[in-house]
Amino acid sequence: xENVEQHPSTLSVQEGDSAVIKCTYSDSASNYFPWYKQxxxxxxxxxxxxxxxxxxxxxxxxxxxxxxxxxxxxLHITETQPEDSAVYFCAVSNDYKLSFGAGTTVTVxx
Amino acid sequence: GAGVSQTPSNxxxxxGKYVELRCDPISGHTALYWYRQSLGQGPEFLIYFQxxxxxxxxxxxxxxxxAVRPEGSVSTLKIQRTxxxxxxxxxxxxxxxxxxxxxxxxxxxxxxxVT
Numbered sequence: 066x067e068n069v070e071q072h073p074s075t076l077s078v079q080e081g082d083s084a085v086i087k088c089t090y091s092d093s094a095s096n097y098f099p100w101y102k103q104x105x106x107x108x109x110x111x112x113x114x115x116x117x118x119x120x121x122x123x124x125x126x127x128x129x130x131x132x133x134x135x136x137x138x139x140l141h142i143t144e145t146q147p148e149d150s151a152v153y154f155c156a157v158s159n160d161y162k163l164s165f166g167a168g169t170t171v172t173v174x175x
Numbered sequence: 176g177a178g179v180s181q182t183p184s185n186x187x188x189x190x191g192k193y194v195e196l197r198c199d200p201i202s203g204h205t206a207l208y209w210y211r212q213s214l215g216q217g218p219e220f221l222i223y224f225q226x227x228x229x230x231x232x233x234x235x236x237x238x239x240x241x242a243v244r245p246e247g248s249v250s251t252l253k254i255q256r257t258x259x260x261x262x263x264x265x266x267x268x269x270x271x272x273x274x275x276x277x278x279x280x281x282x283x284x285x286x287x288x289v290t
Contacts, residue, residue: 069217097276108179108266108281109218116276154217158276161206162231165217 067092069157071166078145079174086169088155089137097158098131098138102151103168109154113140145173177202179282181267187288188257196252196285198267204280206273207250209242210266212284218266224250225273257289 068091078084088098096117101109115122115129115138122129126145131138142149150173156163180199188194200207206225210218220234224244232242239257244250254261264284270277 071217099278101281106283108181108283111278111280114278156217160275161208161223161270161273161277162220162234163208163210163218163279165219167217168215 067095067157067164069155069164069166071155071169073169074167075170075172077172077174080145080147082145084140084142084145084149084171084173086140086153086155086171087137088139088157088166089135090157090164091136092157092159093133093136094159095136095157098129099156099158099163100127100129100140101154101156101165103154104151142171145171147173147175149173179267179269179280181265181282181285183285184283185286185288187290189290190257190259192257194254194257194287196254196265196287198250198252198282200248200250200267200269201271201280204269204271205247206270206277207244208268208270208279209250209252210268210281212264212266214263218281221252221265223273230273254287257287259289262287262289 099114103109128141155166209221212218223231227247242252266284268279268281
């Protein structure tokens with residue numbers, strides 16, 4: 066199946082700073098790239114997604130960039146707040162099946 | 176509106192027992208997915224339903240695992256002769272359409288512990 070690598074595995078940032086998480090994938094046919102946020106004891110929550118015909122997408126404080134040539138995409142969170150603390154997962158798909166990265170634990174320090 | 180719901184939220188069972196995990200998708204969603212999430216890992220695909228039929232069950236680890244969706248809405252994941260290695264969080268997701276790339280919305284999961 067699709068191989069998705071996610072870095073870093075943990076990220077600690079000062080409140081108000083930016084956080085960046087990067088994912089790389091192996092299948093050049095992949096065309097859908099969602100990001101999920103998972104809080105303790107809850108299911109993954111879709112926060113933003115991007116399709117292969119778009120290079121960048123922004124929604125308030127979060128943005129995703131995609132480089133199809135290099136097969137990597139990134140999540141950017143600006144002006145981080147304590148409620149941004151969670152585990153973030155990237156995923157990749159070219160059909161109905163999502164392949165996930167191993168997750169990044171983000172801690173926002175007050 | 177109501178999201179995906181899963182019951183029970185937690186299930187503890189003894190090795191060798193049979194368990195059923197239930198998923199109620201978002202109303203009107205035709206596609207339903209099961210994933211399994213081990214501690215510290217991302218979810219892994221198990222099975223995909225389009226309507227009542229299992230369109231892809233390639234992620235089921237072995238024949239002890241089976242899932243149904245008889246009326247095209249609620250789905251049940253069934254695990255026979257449970258093993259300690261089956262312990263994980265079982266997640267259900269649904270999307271408005273199937274057969275392609277559509278946003279998948281996840282439920283809170285069922286945490287299964289096999290003792």
